[in-house]
Amino acid sequence: MISAHEAEVASRFDALHRRFKDALAPDDYRLDGVLEVLGPVAGMRILDLGCGKGRFARALRDRRAIVTGIDLSAAMLAEAGGIARVRGSARSLPFASGSFDAAIAVEMFEHLDPGTWPVAIAEARRVLSPRGTLAIVDKSLASLDARRPWLPAALVKAIDERRGLWMYPAGGPVRERWFWPRRLRKVLLKSFAEVRVVHLLSPAERRRALFRRVPAARLMALWVARGDGGIDV
Numbered sequence: 001m002i003s004a005h006e007a008e009v010a011s012r013f014d015a016l017h018r019r020f021k022d023a024l025a026p027d028d029y030r031l032d033g034v035l036e037v038l039g040p041v042a043g044m045r046i047l048d049l050g051c052g053k054g055r056f057a058r059a060l061r062d063r064r065a066i067v068t069g070i071d072l073s074a075a076m077l078a079e080a081g082g083i084a085r086v087r088g089s090a091r092s093l094p095f096a097s098g099s100f101d102a103a104i105a106v107e108m109f110e111h112l113d114p115g116t117w118p119v120a121i122a123e124a125r126r127v128l129s130p131r132g133t134l135a136i137v138d139k140s141l142a143s144l145d146a147r148r149p150w151l152p153a154a155l156v157k158a159i160d161e162r163r164g165l166w167m168y169p170a171g172g173p174v175r176e177r178w179f180w181p182r183r184l185r186k187v188l189l190k191s192f193a194e195v196r197v198v199h200l201l202s203p204a205e206r207r208r209a210l211f212r213r214v215p216a217a218r219l220m221a222l223w224v225a226r227g228d229g230g231i232d233v
């Protein structure tokens with residue numbers, strides 16, 4: 001069943017779906033990060049959590065992965081042609097245990113109710129094979145703003161949120177959450193045997209020595225969680 005929080009998320013994405021791009025640049029740095037940690041994906045069964053319009057799912061399918069997408073928003077899913085897809089919540093996945101070799105979640109966790117992070121992570125773990133990998137790409141609360149690196153990116157976001165420039169109305173019941181890398185890692189370690197955090201370097205950040213030299217200052221992080229400790233599912 002969809003919660004009130006998820007209904008609000010779905011309605012915002014349904015209303016604003018035209019704002020979101022339907023394809024990735026071939027050299028998208030987040031895709032490169034995901035591919036690097038997954039290794040060769042041909043023949044791999046991959047679940048895309050919060051697949052949106054299917055940009056990442058199609059890029060993986062084009063590399064011969066067998067991809068399924070799940071998303072809350074009917075309008076986003078309607079544009080996710082070319083992949084198997086279902087409407088539903090990452091909190092309660094309609095798949096049998098051990099159905100996938102890997103799962104990705106690109107900028108989806110930021111839309112979850114923080115109280116449901118452990119449930120969504122445990123669900124991802126359940127549908128993965130024992131040695132499966134979960135790759136989460138999302139924004140780091142420790143990052144600095146790429147254009148004005150003397151400011152925390154989260155402060156710039158908080159100001160913009162108040163000015164109504166983010167997708168959820170200021171003061172409403174839902175807002176986009178960013179993550180302390182170590183905090184999300186700790187939550188992931190409750191379901192996965194091994195978790196590492198990789199700080200991804202965006203093209204804008206690449207231009208500044210600060211971001212090249214200090215990975216923790218970068219906006220996008222990739223949490224790679226593996227169940228290869230042989231945890232029972």
Ligand SMILES: C[S@@+](CC[C@H](N)C(=O)[O-])C[C@H]1O[C@@H](n2cnc3c(N)ncnc32)[C@H](O)[C@@H]1O
Nearest residue numbers: 013050051052071072073076089090106108111
């Ligand atoms: C910012 S979009 C990213 C879409 C896609 N991953 C991409 O990068 O192109 C976030 C997506 O996550 C979906 N989403 C948010 N919460 C979700 C949940 N609990 N279960 C499934 N999908 C969810 C939204 O509907 C939206 O399509």
